[in-house]
Amino acid sequence: MTVAYGPMLDALRGVRWPARRAVGAALPGAHRSRQRGTAGEFTEYRLYRQGDDPKQLDWKLLARSDRAFVRLTDDRALVPTWFVLDASASMAFPDARHLTPGVPNKWSVARAIAVGLGAVAHASADPIGVLCAGADGTRRLAPRTRRGTVNDVMRTLDEVTPGGTASLAPLLAPLSPNTRVVVVSDMLGDLDDVLRAVAQLTAAGAMAEGVHVVAAEELAPTIGARLAQDPEVPQVERVIDRNALQGYRAAFDAFRAETARRWRATGAGYTEVQTDASMPRAIRQIVGGQA
Amino acid sequence: MISFLAPWVLGVAALAAAAVTLLHFLSVRRPPTYVLPTARFVTARDARAVSRSARPSDLLLLLLRVLAVLAAGVALAGPRWSSSRESVAHIVVADPSWHGDSASMMGRVLGDANQSGVVRVAWLDSTGGMRDELGAAIPAAWHEAGVLLRDVPSLDSVALHVFAPRGGSDSYRGWSAWRSGWPGRVAVHVPGDSAAATPRTASTSAVLVRERRDDDVVRAAIALQTGRASVGDGADSSVVLSGDAGTGRVRIEWPASGAPTGWTARSDTAGALVAGNQALVQPWIRRAAAPEMAGLTRVIARWGDGLPAAVETTNADGCLRTVAVAVPNGSDVLNTSAGQAFVRMLLAPCGEAAGARAALPQALLADSGGARALATTTALRRAFPPSTGVVPAWLPSVLLGVAIALLLLELALRSGTPAEPERA
Numbered sequence: 001m002t003v004a005y006g007p008m009l010d011a012l013r014g015v016r017w018p019a020r021r022a023v024g025a026a027l028p029g030a031h032r033s034r035q036r037g038t039a040g041e042f043t044e045y046r047l048y049r050q051g052d053d054p055k056q057l058d059w060k061l062l063a064r065s066d067r068a069f070v071r072l073t074d075d076r077a078l079v080p081t082w083f084v085l086d087a088s089a090s091m092a093f094p095d096a097r098h099l100t101p102g103v104p105n106k107w108s109v110a111r112a113i114a115v116g117l118g119a120v121a122h123a124s125a126d127p128i129g130v131l132c133a134g135a136d137g138t139r140r141l142a143p144r145t146r147r148g149t150v151n152d153v154m155r156t157l158d159e160v161t162p163g164g165t166a167s168l169a170p171l172l173a174p175l176s177p178n179t180r181v182v183v184v185s186d187m188l189g190d191l192d193d194v195l196r197a198v199a200q201l202t203a204a205g206a207m208a209e210g211v212h213v214v215a216a217e218e219l220a221p222t223i224g225a226r227l228a229q230d231p232e233v234p235q236v237e238r239v240i241d242r243n244a245l246q247g248y249r250a251a252f253d254a255f256r257a258e259t260a261r262r263w264r265a266t267g268a269g270y271t272e273v274q275t276d277a278s279m280p281r282a283i284r285q286i287v288g289g290q291a
Numbered sequence: 292m293i294s295f296l297a298p299w300v301l302g303v304a305a306l307a308a309a310a311v312t313l314l315h316f317l318s319v320r321r322p323p324t325y326v327l328p329t330a331r332f333v334t335a336r337d338a339r340a341v342s343r344s345a346r347p348s349d350l351l352l353l354l355l356r357v358l359a360v361l362a363a364g365v366a367l368a369g370p371r372w373s374s375s376r377e378s379v380a381h382i383v384v385a386d387p388s389w390h391g392d393s394a395s396m397m398g399r400v401l402g403d404a405n406q407s408g409v410v411r412v413a414w415l416d417s418t419g420g421m422r423d424e425l426g427a428a429i430p431a432a433w434h435e436a437g438v439l440l441r442d443v444p445s446l447d448s449v450a451l452h453v454f455a456p457r458g459g460s461d462s463y464r465g466w467s468a469w470r471s472g473w474p475g476r477v478a479v480h481v482p483g484d485s486a487a488a489t490p491r492t493a494s495t496s497a498v499l500v501r502e503r504r505d506d507d508v509v510r511a512a513i514a515l516q517t518g519r520a521s522v523g524d525g526a527d528s529s530v531v532l533s534g535d536a537g538t539g540r541v542r543i544e545w546p547a548s549g550a551p552t553g554w555t556a557r558s559d560t561a562g563a564l565v566a567g568n569q570a571l572v573q574p575w576i577r578r579a580a581a582p583e584m585a586g587l588t589r590v591i592a593r594w595g596d597g598l599p600a601a602v603e604t605t606n607a608d609g610c611l612r613t614v615a616v617a618v619p620n621g622s623d624v625l626n627t628s629a630g631q632a633f634v635r636m637l638l639a640p641c642g643e644a645a646g647a648r649a650a651l652p653q654a655l656l657a658d659s660g661g662a663r664a665l666a667t668t669t670a671l672r673r674a675f676p677p678s679t680g681v682v683p684a685w686l687p688s689v690l691l692g693v694a695i696a697l698l699l700l701e702l703a704l705r706s707g708t709p710a711e712p713e714r715a
Binding site for chain 2: 217221228238252
C-alpha cells in the first residue's frame, strides 16, 4: 500500500453511515428496511391474527390484559455501496510541480474519500465496490463484504493513474436501484450526463451522493502572466492575471453553487470537499448529510 | 569630410535608433502555460504578454530598422560633403594698384612658410572701391565669405587680408563701422611706400607733347614740374611721359580742344575743378563728358558738380590719364598752387594720382597684430540666412531611398518569417 490511510481509518472508527431512507428488500443488514418483521428492534404491538407465529406473542402483555398481541420490529437490510470515481486528467491537478506542501491533489482526495467511506460502510457490513474511469480504461471491483475488502479497494485505487477524458455516466447506467452510489468527481467532465443518470437511479429508488472535489489551487490560482490550459480540452487556453482573477472566482463560485443545486435537485446528497480539508471531517460530513 | 546643416536631427535619429534597439529587448510572447482544469472559467482574451529578454530578438530586423532610421536621419540632417580638407581659408580684398605685385601679395597672405590653402581674391574697382573708402573692403569680404561657406563646408575659420590702395584712401571714416561687423582678425597690408604726403612726379626720360603750341600753358606747366623741356611732334594732342619701369609708364592725354578719346562732347560750364584736396575755382568751360567707368579706370579729378574731369586707366605699360580740362590759352590757373598741385598729381606715378591722401592710420594696421582670432565659420554663418544648400544635392534623396528600401526589406522579412511558437 503506497498511501497510508491508517490515521484516517482510525479517526473514522465507530462512524456509522445510515441510509437516508428505508431500503428495499435486501439481505439483512444494518439499515432500516421498508419491510416490517418480527426480528430486530421492537416498534409496536399488533393483535394476534390467525396464522401468526405464536412465538411472537407477548405473554406478559397477555397476562396483564387478557388480550393477545404480537410484537413487531423493523427489519434491517444491508445496502451495497458503489464508489464511482472520476480518474480523468483534471483529477491529477495540481501536478507534483505545483503541489502545495501538505495538500494532496484531487485524485488523492478522491481515493481517500472512497477508502474512508468504504471503510465506514464495510464496518456496517455493507458490500462495497469501486468503479473507476481513468487513462487505462475502467476499473471495477464488485461489491463485497468479506474481510479485507477495504484493502482491495485501496489496492485497486492505488493502481489507477488519472488521465484521459473518460465519461462517468456509462458507469452509472447499469447500477441497480437497490444500491447506494457515491460519485466522487471534480464535476468538470460529463456533468450533465452524470446528473441525468443519477436522477434515473434516485427515481428508481437508489440513494446517491455526489462528492465534489475542489482543489485549493483552483479556488486561489497563482497570479501571474501565465497561460492556463485545460488538461482535458487543450484548446482552452486563458491568460489568468490579476485583472482576470476576480471574474474567474465569480464564475467558478457560480459553477459550484449551480452544481450543488442540480445535484440536490436529483434527490441526491451533495458535499463539496476541498483538497486542503481534513479527510475524516469531510467523510463525517458526507455520512452525516450535513453538507 | 561631411558636415550637417542641422546636426540636431542626427541626435534625434540616434535616439530613435536606441529606442528601436531597446524595443528589441522586449519580446511579445505567449506566457508560459500551466495546467488548470478550471481554465474555462477565465475570460478569454489575447494570450500574449510582454517580457524582457537578455538578448535582442530578430537581429536581422533590428539591423535593418536601425540602418533605416540612421539613413533617414542623415538625409534629413542636410549633409554637406566636401572632398576638401581645408580648415582655414584666406579672403584677399585688394585694390587694383596691387595688380602688378600679386606675388608679394600672396606671399604676405600665405606667409614665409609657403603654406597652401584656399584663397579667394576680390579685386575692387578703382571707382567706388577702397580708393574712396577703405571700409568698402569689408562688404566685399562678406560676399566672398558667403561663397566660401557654400563651396567649402569643411572650413573652420577664415582669415581676411585687406590690401590697401597704394597712396592711401580718400576716407577711412567708414572703416570702424564696417570692421566691427567682421567676427575675426583683419590683416591690413600696405605697400612699402603707400603713405605719401605729396605726390611724387613720375621719373621721366622724356616728355613728348603733341600738337601743342610752344606757348601752350599746359606744356609750360609740365615743363615747370618735370624740369625738362618737352618735345613736340605734332602727332596728337597728348603729353607723353616715359616713366621708369618700376613705377610704370605714365601717359597723359590732355587735348587742347575737343573731347579726349572715348569721351563725348558737351558744352557747359563748371565752377570748380577738384583733385585730391585741391580745388581750382574759376568759370570753367566743359567740353567733354566722361564715358562709363569700368575695370581699371578711376576718377582722379572731378568738376564741382561731381562729374569726372580726369580719369586714370591702368594698362599693361602703366597708366593712361585722360584729362578733359580745357585751359584757356594764356591762363595762369596752372601756375597757382592748386594748379601746380593738379599738374603734380597728373605727373605722379601710376596709382598715386588724386593728390595727397591721408596715410593709413596706424590703428588700422594695429588690427592686424593678431590679437583677435580668425573669424570662425560658425560666426560667419550667423550672418547668412539658413543655407538650404545640401552638397551634393542628390545625397538626401539617395539616403531617403536607402531608408525606404531597408524598410521594405524589413517588411518583407517580417511577413515572410513564420511565427515562432514562443515569440510573436
